[in-house]
Amino acid sequence: MNFKVYVLAVSAFVVGMVELIIGGILPIISEDLGVSVGAAGQLITIFALVFAVSGPVLLSLTSKYERKYLYLIALTIFFFANIGAFLSPNYAILVFFRVITAMSASLIIVLSLTIAPKIVKPEYKSRAIGIITMGVSSALVLGVPLGVLIGEAFGWRILFLIIAFMTLIAALVIMKFLDPIKPEQVSTVREQIRSLRHVKLSTAHIVTLLVLAGHYTFYAYFAEFLNVTMQVEPFWVSVAFFVFGISAVSGGGIGGWVTDRIGPERTVIIFIIMFFFVLAFIPFTTFSIVLFTIAVVIWGMLSWSIAPAQQGYLIKTAPSTSDIQQSVNTSALQFGIAIGSGVGGLVVNGISVQAAPIAGSILVIIALGFAIFSFKRPSIEEEQAS
Known part of the structure; x- marks a missing residue:
């Protein structure tokens, strides 16, 4: 299996952490920002809703862009959005950066799923997609429980800083090892x-x-x-x-x-x-x-x-x-x-x-x-x- 698929899976893991980790630290966010647990839970709602809408829309709008270049742009936006979440002074600002994070995350996941089959032999295409999917599911296994422990010890904000740092590493690795990929026709919205x-x-x-x-x-x-x-x-x-x-x-x-x-x-x-x-x-x-x-x-x-x-x-x-x-x-x-x-x-x-x-x-x-x-x-x- 082409090791570049695993690089893409790491990005999927990071994105999966951003969406899923909130569920484990809702009480901490609620107390720190002075909102109810239900209101803190809407950070998951907002992320998922924006992710659902923006995924197919952004994939269609960016269909003419070279895939590696687009991937790096999405990771860069994702990086700064997580820095913004880390620095958010209140609930409203955090919501804003969750929206930006969700939009970039949706494009990263879709690109990972479409790039992975293109960089492996035909007989490994399904396996490559499975590895990307495992990247997201691994965030559920490792990211959420680790997030609970780290968030409790150092506060919820540090988690977004860690995710931003991981995003930066993923971007540098992709910049070095992933070859340019020509865009292909995709299904319109x-x-x-x-x-x-x-x-x-x-x-x-x-x-x-x-x-x-x-x-x-x-x-x-x-x-x-x-x-x-x-x-x-x-x-x-x-x-x-x-x-x-x-x-x-x-x-x-x-x-x-x-x-x-x-x-x-x-x-x-x-x-x-x-x-x-x-x-x-x-x-x-x-x-x-x-x-x-x-x-x-x-x-x-x-x-x-x-x-x-x-x-x-x-x-x-x-x-x-x-x-x-x-x-x-x-x-x-x-x-x-x-x-x-x-x-x-x-x-x-x-x-x-x-x-x-x-x-x-x-x-x-x-x-x-x-x-x-x-x-x-x-x-x-x-x-x-x-």
């Missing part, structure tokens, strides 16, 4: 939107959105949930995030294995039902460390295990536009994160943090309805024939 006219596809993307929304209704406030329900020390909050992260990464492999054996449709239905039950059950496990740990492991596994089945279903349903569908599904995923963290903030502020996983389970069971509806719709070829 209009083409991506046009692909949603098929109900079978659009409802499949809604499934991704709702599952992630249900997940982030709870995950965005997981640290606060642990503080309120179990009064755990920061070290054990970090351990909980680490256990979740390991489970989440392994869940991707499990989801792919199951999908290959029983098909994407059955996998999606089974995993969504399991996801619903584990979210609804978690609030009732906090009296037992053993039971709670088991629930967190299952929750983490299921949070990523549905993705391979969803991707397989989209490729199976629309093979001729699979690239467009993957782009749209990535945006749906980010919209789900935005909606989930927003709903979670409302639940935490309006009811209690203990209600967050139950609210999330409701969104997940609604996703099941859309999944069944999508699976029962006629194929695209049948729709076009009629």
